[in-house]
Amino acid sequence: MAASPTLRRRRLSRQLDVLRAASGLTVDAAAKKAKALRPDRPWSAAKITRLENQDWKRFHTDDVLTLLDVYGVTSKEERASYVRTATEASQTGWWVNYSDVLGSGAYVDLETEAVRIRTYEAFYIPGLLQTEDYARAVISAGVTDDREVERRVEARMMRQSLLGPDGPRLWAILDEAAFHRIPAEVLDGQVQRLLDVQKPDARIQVQVLPYSAGPHAAMTGQFVILDFPADPSTVYLEQSISGLFPEDPVVLDHYEMLYDRVHAQALSVEASREFMKSLIE
Helix, strand or coil, rough: CCCCHHHHHHHHHHHHHHHHHHCCCCHHHHHHHHHHHHHCCCCCHHHHHHHHHHCCCCCCHHHHHHHHHHCCCCCCCHHHHHHHHHHHCCCHHHHHHHHHHHHHCHHHHHHCCCCEEEECCCCCCCCCCCCCCHHHHHHHHCCCCHHHHHHHHHHHHHHHHHHCCCCCCEEEEEEHHHHHHCCHHHHHHHHHHHHHCCCCCCEEEEEEEEEHHHHEEECCCCCCEECCCCCCCCEEEECCCCCCCCCHHHHHHHHHHHHHHHHCCCCCCCHHHHHHHHHHC
């Protein structure tokens, strides 16, 4: 699976923070030492803070090596590992070509390295499971420029290339409301798509949270939990024009709890299939 630059940036930022803390240096002291070693590079306490808070999008390997000198990391193997991570953190993926509609592409980047994706959707079918016609219909509801609509549809279909035998496990819990908001002209195709992706050997499962479940824990809105092979899980909260990735473990635990509760209230996978079949029979 392709390395995620976003995950690499997160990992390197955490490591630099730990190294500075272990050295006993404040950000001001670290910046002064770095400036003394490399006066040709811009150094400040603000830069150190940004590097540690993942606000720096492209890590300069010279900067990483300078900080390793400041923090007393002399092992060739360790230094090579940090440089490799910095290089991977600065790479880009296919989504960069769609920055006009995907922005930084941080979510798509993380999605490519997830080994498991758990999502609750209140009003939409998840992008990874949308048909082209459904995607075009829901995107057109908020975007009026035809070219932008087609760019967004194209990018959404590109995302689906990660699904397959080697892709992540995807477990989607969809509120019944999401089905009633599917336009009639694309209903059959979209529901059939949800049925087709759940073959016995598939890594995709869909459950329906019916109206009959009444009030439930996730009524505040949709969310996605991404699990990775070697990095902490993260939760994604989509907003109208952007998204949030809160990293506080308490927040992640909260959304894990929400997911477990709606999972328990939802119809079983088989009962969910019967519900979906009833919509198109």
